[in-house]
Amino acid sequence: MITVESVSKSFNGKPAVDQISFQAYDHEILVLLGTSGCGKTTTLKMINRLIEADSGDILINGQNIRDRKIEDLRMGIGFVMQHSGLFPHYTVQQNIAIVPKLLKWDKRKIQNRMAELLYKLHLSEDMLSRFPGELSGGQQQRVGIARALIANTPVLLMDEPFGALDNITKADIHAAFKSLEELKNKTIILVTHDVQEAFELGHRICLMDKGKIIQTGTPKEMLYHSRNDFVHDFFAENHLLLEYKIATLKDVLGYMEPENGLEEFDFKETTTVWNALQKLSSDYKNTGHYENLIKGFNDYRKLQIL
Amino acid sequence: MMQQSLWQFIMEQHEKLQTQIIQHLGLTFLSLLLAIVIGVPLGILIARKRKLSTPVLGLAGVLQTIPSIALLGFMIPIFGIGAKPAIIALLIYALLPIIRNTYTGITTVSPIVVEAAKALGMNKSQLLFKVEFPLAMPVIIAGIRTAAVINVGVATLASFVAAGGLGEFIFGGISLNNTNMILSGAIPAALMAVILDQAIAVVQKFGYRIFHKLKYIIPASLIMVGVVYGVTSISHQKITAGFTPEFMGRQDGDLGLRSVYELNVNPVVVSDAIMYKAAYEEELDLISGYSTDGRIKAFDLYVLEDDKKIFPPYYAAPIIKSKTLEKFPELEETLNLLAGKFNDSIMTDLNYKSDYLNQTPEKIAKDFLIKNKLYKKSNLGNAGTVRIGSKIFGEQYVLAEMYKMLIEGYTNYRVQTKTGLGGTKICFDALMNDAIDFYPEYTGTGLLVLLKPSDGDLKKVTKSPGETYQYVNSEFQKQYGIQWLRPLGFNNSYALMMRRKHAVELQIKSISDLKKYFDKE
Numbered sequence: 001m002i003t004v005e006s007v008s009k010s011f012n013g014k015p016a017v018d019q020i021s022f023q024a025y026d027h028e029i030l031v032l033l034g035t036s037g038c039g040k041t042t043t044l045k046m047i048n049r050l051i052e053a054d055s056g057d058i059l060i061n062g063q064n065i066r067d068r069k070i071e072d073l074r075m076g077i078g079f080v081m082q083h084s085g086l087f088p089h090y091t092v093q094q095n096i097a098i099v100p101k102l103l104k105w106d107k108r109k110i111q112n113r114m115a116e117l118l119y120k121l122h123l124s125e126d127m128l129s130r131f132p133g134e135l136s137g138g139q140q141q142r143v144g145i146a147r148a149l150i151a152n153t154p155v156l157l158m159d160e161p162f163g164a165l166d167n168i169t170k171a172d173i174h175a176a177f178k179s180l181e182e183l184k185n186k187t188i189i190l191v192t193h194d195v196q197e198a199f200e201l202g203h204r205i206c207l208m209d210k211g212k213i214i215q216t217g218t219p220k221e222m223l224y225h226s227r228n229d230f231v232h233d234f235f236a237e238n239h240l241l242l243e244y245k246i247a248t249l250k251d252v253l254g255y256m257e258p259e260n261g262l263e264e265f266d267f268k269e270t271t272t273v274w275n276a277l278q279k280l281s282s283d284y285k286n287t288g289h290y291e292n293l294i295k296g297f298n299d300y301r302k303l304q305i306l
Numbered sequence: 307m308m309q310q311s312l313w314q315f316i317m318e319q320h321e322k323l324q325t326q327i328i329q330h331l332g333l334t335f336l337s338l339l340l341a342i343v344i345g346v347p348l349g350i351l352i353a354r355k356r357k358l359s360t361p362v363l364g365l366a367g368v369l370q371t372i373p374s375i376a377l378l379g380f381m382i383p384i385f386g387i388g389a390k391p392a393i394i395a396l397l398i399y400a401l402l403p404i405i406r407n408t409y410t411g412i413t414t415v416s417p418i419v420v421e422a423a424k425a426l427g428m429n430k431s432q433l434l435f436k437v438e439f440p441l442a443m444p445v446i447i448a449g450i451r452t453a454a455v456i457n458v459g460v461a462t463l464a465s466f467v468a469a470g471g472l473g474e475f476i477f478g479g480i481s482l483n484n485t486n487m488i489l490s491g492a493i494p495a496a497l498m499a500v501i502l503d504q505a506i507a508v509v510q511k512f513g514y515r516i517f518h519k520l521k522y523i524i525p526a527s528l529i530m531v532g533v534v535y536g537v538t539s540i541s542h543q544k545i546t547a548g549f550t551p552e553f554m555g556r557q558d559g560d561l562g563l564r565s566v567y568e569l570n571v572n573p574v575v576v577s578d579a580i581m582y583k584a585a586y587e588e589e590l591d592l593i594s595g596y597s598t599d600g601r602i603k604a605f606d607l608y609v610l611e612d613d614k615k616i617f618p619p620y621y622a623a624p625i626i627k628s629k630t631l632e633k634f635p636e637l638e639e640t641l642n643l644l645a646g647k648f649n650d651s652i653m654t655d656l657n658y659k660s661d662y663l664n665q666t667p668e669k670i671a672k673d674f675l676i677k678n679k680l681y682k683k684s685n686l687g688n689a690g691t692v693r694i695g696s697k698i699f700g701e702q703y704v705l706a707e708m709y710k711m712l713i714e715g716y717t718n719y720r721v722q723t724k725t726g727l728g729g730t731k732i733c734f735d736a737l738m739n740d741a742i743d744f745y746p747e748y749t750g751t752g753l754l755v756l757l758k759p760s761d762g763d764l765k766k767v768t769k770s771p772g773e774t775y776q777y778v779n780s781e782f783q784k785q786y787g788i789q790w791l792r793p794l795g796f797n798n799s800y801a802l803m804m805r806r807k808h809a810v811e812l813q814i815k816s817i818s819d820l821k822k823y824f825d826k827e
Binding site for chain 2: 048050071072073074075076077079081083085086087088089098099102147
């Protein structure tokens, strides 16, 4: 668990982060969302002390990060950057093995762990001897994630990890990322300015503006119980899309007739309404199902807004 | 024809050439390695503490702009002569590119990569050695490459402070009008620069990947070159002799000492600009000087008697193309105003004022002309421009200035001076190619350096100063269409000299005494 308590930071007298407090729980992905310059990256970097906070405390599992040796602290925190941050003079293999080498793992342990991660992140072994400059942006980002995961740290910080990728690659990596078992038992803080990404990956979202947290909550709370106009306006442009994306079949099924015929598709309870509609809309024979689902969603939605 | 004779020269002198090449490499490598040892950490330091970068780079830049000869001059009082001042001077020249490139290399490593390294938990030294340094390596090596090429070039000047190197041939050749000698020094120096540059380029290409091997290669080569250089330059003698490159190769110089006096003093080669000072500071005990040099008086040096007459008389006189005299009809008469106005002690005194009292050539020239009632105010004429050349020592500057004042005062010609031309060859070539109209030359130089007569002729014409003058004048007219105007009256010949106190101590009065002293050892 990461606890941030009234932390502030200013650069040249201009406050970048102003007295913010929040907690990131075990086994969750907390998203820091906001426009550029809102202080979200500064907040993130204060957690592994790439930036030192001016005031306030940050605790990881109850221990103040100031009390730890800075190198040890950082080795215990995985970090993924926007531009992979891979060392251009190291091969992919060397890049992934940096932290284990710093921790003096033995060779076989490094190799086994690396092979495991490559498999999970869909990276091929023959990539290992290449240099980062020879990889595509998506591949570099996967290597960057592998490097952050290899030491099995309980905390993972991600600074706009998918920000520089095109939409198709991004969707691809999102899918791979969500299916990673590795992430289930970590505390993850992810910084992004992409509202859809925040809703897709985050368990909870922290919306920031001008160095302050405006609202923290689950995606549903953010959409249906906006604390003020700022929060509401922030999501206004994507509101409908987000609603479809956060509602799952489980939420909606109660508002539909029991024999709705959706069983013939391999949907799960956790499938989002958006994904189900996507699938149904791709074949005109399913128009009936499609309309039923929309109806069920509309009934569900009415109750949420009230 | 010329290539063959160059080859012959190289074959004849291959031992000397070999030594010079080794010395040259030794100087270049040693200074370069020292510069790396000092420059790279300094570059890293100022990359860490940016505030220091401006003063450090500024200072290195200022040092870089000091002319190399001047820098060598500064070194002598502190480090003496020989390899030490040369290596230190070279080191100073190599510093700027190395410091600057190290600084640039490290500060331009992508901040994203640096941040990533920190985020992964690297400490400061891991960050430096695993990330910043390897990534800056290509830029640092580019700096070392620049420094290496600069050093091969500047190392030619090491011969001025008796540190050896290919400069001995290059500057000796320029003084002696010996093209083969110049080329034997210049071609290997140029090749060395190209090869070194390319060799380092290979290292640069592999960059950080062979960085680890360099850790062993650099100290190994440092020690090797150091030892070789040390072996070639060690000499233990009671009397240390330093001769100019010109003196080394002349019949009326070291060659004459060896053949006529059978005296081999194992001299080091040194520039005449610093030779007297080095003798005064007891870095050298025996030097080859000019008999009218002002520093003889200033430093209380004693001129050894040339009892077997190997130094022919050197009457100074302006030399000029006959064609030029026709073009400027009033010139001959004007130049001859100075004829016979000097003797040796007058000239020594003028040189003393120039070299030791640091009076300007203008002032010395004006004072002298006023004293001899020759001075006239400039006519500010514009009937054509006369260009005066001079060699690169005080006496010639003073004479050039006198001629300038006379021409401007007595004729309507305008005057341009081109002073400080390197040596006999440069002056003479400038005259032949009409880059200058005249310059003061010495009969002995004309005879031995330019005409190079056979031994038989030489003996005949050096019997008296008058005969020498007649001979060079007629030969120059025949061969080059150049006339020797009337001599100025002083005789600036070569001479061997020692500190007076030292000479008295050892009871050496003549070169034969010196020979006896050497035989006793």
